[in-house]
Amino acid sequence: MQAHNIVIRGVFVAASIAMSSAAHASLGGLHQSVALDQSQMHANRQTTTGQLFTTERLTLENGAHVTEYVNRDDVVFAVTWHGPAMPDLQQLLGSYAQRAYDGAKAFRAAHSAIGPVVVSASDLVVQTGGHMRAYWGRAWLPNAVPASLNVQDIQ
Numbered sequence: 001m002q003a004h005n006i007v008i009r010g011v012f013v014a015a016s017i018a019m020s021s022a023a024h025a026s027l028g029g030l031h032q033s034v035a036l037d038q039s040q041m042h043a044n045r046q047t048t049t050g051q052l053f054t055t056e057r058l059t060l061e062n063g064a065h066v067t068e069y070v071n072r073d074d075v076v077f078a079v080t081w082h083g084p085a086m087p088d089l090q091q092l093l094g095s096y097a098q099r100a101y102d103g104a105k106a107f108r109a110a111h112s113a114i115g116p117v118v119v120s121a122s123d124l125v126v127q128t129g130g131h132m133r134a135y136w137g138r139a140w141l142p143n144a145v146p147a148s149l150n151v152q153d154i155q
Contacts, residue, residue: 026076026079026091026092026093026094026095026096027076027077027078027079027092027093027094027095027096027124027139027140027141028075028076028077028094028095028096028141028144029075029076029094030074030075030076031054031056031070031074031075031076032074034056034058034068034070034076037056037058037066037068037091037092038058040088040091041058041060041066041087041088041091042060042061043058043059043060043061043066044058044059045057045058045059046059052071052072052146052148052149053069053070053071053072053077053146053149054069054070055067055068055069055070056068056069056070060083060087062083062084062085063083063084064081064082064083064084064085064087064135065080065081065082065083066079066080066081066087066092067079067080067081067155068092069140069154071144071145071146072146073144075144077140077141077144077145077146078138078139078140078141078145078151078154079092079093079138079139079140080136080137080138080139080154080155081135081136081137081138082130082134082135082136082137083134083135084133084134084135085133085135086130086135086137089137092139093126093139096124096126096139099119099121099124100119100124100126100139103117103119103120103121103124103126104117104119104126104128107119115129116128116129117129122142122143123141123142123143124139124140124141124142125139125140125142125151126138126139127139138154138155140154
C-alpha cells in the first residue's frame with residue numbers, strides 16, 4: 001500500500017517539475033488549443049458537441065483516455081483521465097498544477113497515505129487515485145461549470 005502513496009506523490013512531483021513546459025490546452029485554457037494536446041499526447045480525438053458544453057475525448061497510444069470539457073465561453077472547465085498510466089498533469093492542469101500538488105501534499109498529511117486524493121477549494125476541485133495500470137482522476141473549475149450540469153456527470 002505504501003507503493004500507492006509513492007506513486008501518487010511521484011505523479012504530483014513530476015507535474016510540478018514540468019512547470020517549465022510550454023502552455024497547452026489545460027484547465028481554464030481556451031478550446032482551440034485542444035489540438036495541441038492531441039499532438040503533444042499523440043492521441044486520437046473525438047469531439048462531441050452538446051447544448052451545454054463540448055467534450056474532446058483524446059485516446060492516447062497507451063490506451064489511456066483524457067476528456068476535456070469546454071463550456072459555451074470556449075473555456076476548458078473540466079478534465080478527466082483514466083488508463084494504465086497517468087497523463088501529463090502539468091499539461092492538463094496548467095496553472096492549477098502547483099495548487100493540485102500542494103493540495104495533495106496537505107491531503108496526505110491529514111489523511112491516510114493510501115487511497116484517493118481530494119483537493120477542494122472554491123475555485124478548483126481535483127480528485128485522483130488508482131494503482132499501477134489503472135489510474136483515474138478529474139479536475140474542474142466550479143465557477144466555470146455550466147449551471148445546469150451536475151459535476152457528478154463529469155466522468
